[in-house]
Amino acid sequence: MSGRVDEIRVQLDQINLQILELLNERARYVQEIGETKQKQGTMKFDPERENDMLQKIVLHNDGPFDDQTIQHLFKQIFQASLTLIEDNHNKGLLISRKRKVEDTVIDLGTVQIGDGIPKIVAGPCSVESEEQVFQVAEVMARQGVKMIRGGAFKPRTSPYDFQGLGLEGLQILRRVADHFGLKVISEIMNPADVEMATRYVDVIQVGARNMQNFDLLRAVGSVSTPVLLKRGLAATMEEFLFAAEYIVASGNDQVVLCERGIRTYEKWTRNTLDISAVPLIKQESHLPVMVDVTHSAGRKDLLLPLAKAAFAAGADAVMVETHPNPIVALSDSRQQIDLPTFEQFMTQLRESRFLPELLGTR
Numbered sequence: 001m002s003g004r005v006d007e008i009r010v011q012l013d014q015i016n017l018q019i020l021e022l023l024n025e026r027a028r029y030v031q032e033i034g035e036t037k038q039k040q041g042t043m044k045f046d047p048e049r050e051n052d053m054l055q056k057i058v059l060h061n062d063g064p065f066d067d068q069t070i071q072h073l074f075k076q077i078f079q080a081s082l083t084l085i086e087d088n089h090n091k092g093l094l095i096s097r098k099r100k101v102e103d104t105v106i107d108l109g110t111v112q113i114g115d116g117i118p119k120i121v122a123g124p125c126s127v128e129s130e131e132q133v134f135q136v137a138e139v140m141a142r143q144g145v146k147m148i149r150g151g152a153f154k155p156r157t158s159p160y161d162f163q164g165l166g167l168e169g170l171q172i173l174r175r176v177a178d179h180f181g182l183k184v185i186s187e188i189m190n191p192a193d194v195e196m197a198t199r200y201v202d203v204i205q206v207g208a209r210n211m212q213n214f215d216l217l218r219a220v221g222s223v224s225t226p227v228l229l230k231r232g233l234a235a236t237m238e239e240f241l242f243a244a245e246y247i248v249a250s251g252n253d254q255v256v257l258c259e260r261g262i263r264t265y266e267k268w269t270r271n272t273l274d275i276s277a278v279p280l281i282k283q284e285s286h287l288p289v290m291v292d293v294t295h296s297a298g299r300k301d302l303l304l305p306l307a308k309a310a311f312a313a314g315a316d317a318v319m320v321e322t323h324p325n326p327i328v329a330l331s332d333s334r335q336q337i338d339l340p341t342f343e344q345f346m347t348q349l350r351e352s353r354f355l356p357e358l359l360g361t362r
């Protein structure tokens, strides 16, 4: 080419790089808007905004490109921006199966959750005394159940209801669990209690009412202790998975998702067990899933069929509440099963065709 063309091309190469730099600078701003829209749950595409920009741009167009061509070029930039921010959202959350194909297994040493072998978690709604927990743990150990749950910090509807024994409750759980070789799952409600709790529990439970307590999610995400995250009373699956993302994004990928029933118009059960949550979680996430049949049903006569349904749907574990004498329990007395009923529950579960390999077979 002529010398002049070469000179011009040098200029064009420099302008290309300037445009490149400006396009990527613009894209970084668009990404920031995309994150905000994602948090606010607003639409990514904003045609009014795009039209407003195009009108402003052509007002300053002195050619030689005509207005239509300029608008077409900028429309391409807007479309690329939209693709960028939608990809950022869809590229797969940390909890997503798109990011990690293999199942996450929560390894507690003597027992694993998510290893393909169905597990049972059992224990009282509330820790009331050492004797009470000892009686439950003794039967659980006999049944080969290796994870005990018990409420020490209780989220109660009424401030006048039993609020739990607090630290003393965790200490009781730890002493009795160590005696029987069990692992402890207990709820923590206050971010300030998380560090303390790690000294007593093997799994921190974040209760349904705290599923979007983002400070608590970040706090349990900042420690390495596994977390049992319960679905909120009326949480969508997306909200549930994003709550888990808060924990994993904070640094703790040891999370078990627990479906515990959702609040619906149904009156015959305390909540409605959303059994579809089990396969949905299995599809969308690599995290293990547990089903709390006690809080789902809120009644004793459905626990066995719901447990079978949970395992049949692919649940890694089922949680059931049991108490030596439910009638005098300080919380949820109507829904806890006594120890003989728990033993019958375990026997019938083992005999069911779904669970020949249920851990803890005698």
Ligand SMILES: O=C(O)C(=O)C[C@]1(C(=O)O)C=C[C@@H](O)C=C1
Binding pocket: 030, 033, 034, 044, 045, 046, 047, 049, 050, 077, 078, 081, 082
């Ligand atoms: O300003 C916004 O709301 C954006 O999302 C940024 C942007 C853009 O590229 O400027 C991207 C997509 C929208 O459709 C509108 C505008």
